[in-house]
Amino acid sequence: MTRTRLLIVPPLLFLVVFFVYPIAAMLARSVTGTQGGVTLQTYAAVLKEPVYLLILANTFRIAAIVTAACLLVGYPTAYFLSQVAGNRAPVYLAFIAVPYFTSVLVRTYAWMVLLGRDGLINHVLVGLHLAPQPVKLLYTDFGVVVGMTYVLLPYMIVALYAVMEGIDRTLVRAAAAFGASPWERFRRVFFPLSLPGVVGGSLLVFVIALGFFITPALMGGPSDQMIAMLIQTAVEQLLNWNLASVLGTLLLAATLIGLILYDRLVGLEKLIGGGAL
C-alpha cells in the first residue's frame, strides 16, 4: 500500500513541472514590469486600450449568445431524451456524440463550406427565392455563433439530461392527479426541478466558450475577435509576453469563477465523471 502511494510521484512531478509551474510563472509575469519588479502597469495598459476592452466585451457577448442558443436548442432536446424509454436514450445520446469523433478543425471547415457564398445554405436561400443573391453568412457574428453552438451543444444537452433524468416522475404524476394541466405540470413542477441543469449547463458552456480559438478565428470577421485570438496575437506577433500573461490571467480568473459557481450549484464531480475517484 505504501508503495502504491509512491506511484503518484511521476505523474505529479510531470504536471508540477510542465503545468503548475508554467502557469504560476505566467501569473507572476502578469504583475511583472518591463524592468522587473511587481507592478500592475500591464493591467492598467489593457484597461486603457479601447481595442482590448472591445475584444474582452466581445468575448463575453459571443459566449453569452452561444450559451443562450445552446440552451434554446438543448432544453427541448434533453427534455425529449428524458421522456423516451430508458433503453432508447443512450442511442440518441450516441448520435449526439458523433461529432466528437472528428476533429474540431475539420468540423469548422465543414461549416465554412455550408455557410460560404457558394455553399449549400446560400443555394437553398437563392433557389427558394428567399434571398435575391447569396447572403454573407461566413465571417460574421452569425457564422461564429452557429459554429460555436455546433461544437458546444452536446455539452449542454448532456448537462441538462443528467439532471432531468434524476427528476422524480411521481411528483409530475402527483400534480396530474391534483388536476394540473400538462403545461402547468411542466411549468410548476418539472421546469423548476430542472433548473440546476439549466444553470450548470449554461455555466459550463459559457466558460468553455470564453476560451474558444479555432471557430471564431476561422468563421468570424475582423469584429468577432475573442480573447484567445488576442492572446495568440500578443505572443506570436506583438511578442508581448506580459500582455499575453495579463490576458491569460483574466481568462483564467473568469473560467475559475464560472467553475466554482458550477461546483457550488451542481458539483464538479458530475462534470468530470469522477465518481470512481
Next chain:
Amino acid sequence: MTLRLFCLAVIVFLIAPVIILVPVALSSVSYLSFPPPGWSLRWFSDFFSDPGWLSALFYSVRLSVIVAFVATALSLCAALSFVRGALLFRKAIYLVVLAPMIVPEIITTIALYFLFAKLHLVGTGTAIVIGQSVLAIPVATILISSVLAGYDIRLEQAAIVHGASPMQAFARITVPLVAPGIVAALLFSFLGAFDNLLIALFMASPLQQTLPVRIWSMVQFEMQPVIAAVGVIVSALGAAVLVAGASLQSRSRAALAEAQAMAAQA
C-alpha cells in the same frame, strides 16, 4: 411528436456537417461549391501524392502514438495511487491531475510556450509531446480509475498468497484486468493529440508541421476541397482507431470475466 421531430432535427444538425465533407471531397472543381458540379477522386490523389501532406500526416501519427504511451503510463500511475493508495492531500493532488481539463487550452499552451522558449525546446517534437501529454492526462486518468475501481483487489492478493511476487501479480493480474481502461486511455490520448492544434501551432518548427497545423494554415487562406479530403481521411482514421479499440476492449472484458470466474472457483 413535435419534440421527437425537433430532436431528430438537432441530430441532423449535429451529423450533417460531418457527412457533407464526403461529396465536397469528391468534387471535380478546385473552387468551393456545394453541391459540386462534377465528381472525381483528384483531391484524394492530390493528398497522397503531396509530400507536404504525407509528411504532416506521418509526423502527427508518430507524435500522437508517443503521447498516447506517455500519457497512459503516467495516468496509470496516478489512477493506481488514487484508487489504491491512502494519499495525503488527496483532494489537492486530484485537482492538479484534472486541472489541465479545466484550464482553457490557450492558457496551458502559452504558459508552456514561455517555459520552452527559455529552455530552447520550441520547435522540437519533445515540446509538442510534453504539451499534448499534459492535456491528455485528465481524461486518461478518469478512464483508467473508473475501470480500476470496479474490480476486486483480492484477485491480486490471491495471486500473492499463491506465491506470485508483487511485480508478477501486477503484470499478470492487474494489467490484464485494467486493460479495458488502458486501451481506452491510449485511444483517447491518441485522438486528442492527433486533433490538437494549439500546442503544435506554438511549438512546431516551421519546417515540420503537424496535420492540424497544416490544415489550419491552408484553411485561413483558401478553402480547397483537398481539405475536405483530408477531413474524410482523418475521420476515417479516427473511426478505425475507435473500432479497433472497441474490439480490443470487448476481448479484454471477456478475459476479465474469465479471470474472475476462475478466481471465484479458487
